[in-house]
Amino acid sequence: MQGRGLRLPSPRSFSPAPPSNDLWTSQRDGKVQLRLEKESFANEAPLTVHDLVVDTTTKYAHCIALGSKQRGGWHMLTYIEYYEECRRAAKAFLKLGLERFHGVGVLGSNAEEWVIASIGAILAGGFSVGILPTSSPKICQVIAESSEMDVFVVDGDRQLQKIIQIQGSLKHLKGIVQYQEELQVTQPNLYSWKGFLDLARGVSDEELDQVIDSQKPNQCCTLVYRLSTSGPPKAIMLSHDNITWTTAAAVQSLAYHCPPGRQEVLVSYLPLSSIGVQIFDMWVAIWVAGALYFAQPDALKGSLVDTLREVRPTSFVGVPRVWDRLLDRVKTAQLARTPLRRSFDRWAMRMGLRANKKQLSG
Incomplete structure (x- = not known):
């Protein structure tokens, strides 16, 4: 993990280490020295993910934040509702036993639950670990073991079956959460999304705030795994500052708008396990108080065009294909x-x- 930007080496280990002021670290609880430069954009004050989210929530509490298609209509969340759901998820992760600097894997299609689980994991002091939906059970196992994953969040039964196959070998696994479809199996550590959020009642605001206040911009909060044909997936460590500074730089470069003048409208359809997609879908949307709409799971098979016609995004990110x-x-x-x-x-x-x-x- 390096300070500022996304120029990050693959870590060699994740063993605990005392706080460090080095320019880079591969320790899960390590800190890096942020390279601030005078008279440059690199001199911007470092922010944690919580700083970013709560600042937008304070300024634009009642602006639309997320839109999801449900039973033919759109289910909307405002920024204050978005923030409250992220806090509920964070409390629920703490109730499940999420440990500091341990992973929460999110495996499934783009949805409001995906981003809420990701941000909630960070607020709870863990690592958000997005996993490509097409990953095999073996790849999921390698990622879970290397990130010391405490919780898996999956979209439906197809992804759930992958985790059930490997859960016996995951010594840190404390819970599995399914956020779409009805649960088709029953086991002690398996929760529906509603059942998971209900766990938040057992954790106080003060307990969560203590965890949030302990977080620093130069600490790791997200792991992105790079798949390789010649070896196991390699982890890239991203600090709070990596995410918030890069987001600020993207917003400045591309001249996005903010309410009340104009609200940006974005559509999320590419896999959120990619950090580039996360920056433009999740973090840029929050920075500019944009409205993020989620396309259908079959977006790349044809339904994306229908979503674009309906939502009419002001900004659209697409890969060549x-x-x-x-x-x-x-x-x-x-x-x-x-x-x-x-x-x-x-x-x-x-x-x-x-x-x-x-x-x-x-």
């Missing part, structure tokens, strides 16, 4: 149209491009 698929869909649709309509489509796209270029240049 996404743009290629969108272009293919446009071309396929044009083949079925008359020559006059195709000509009109080309004119409309040229006008749209010109208008957006003018808007970008002010």
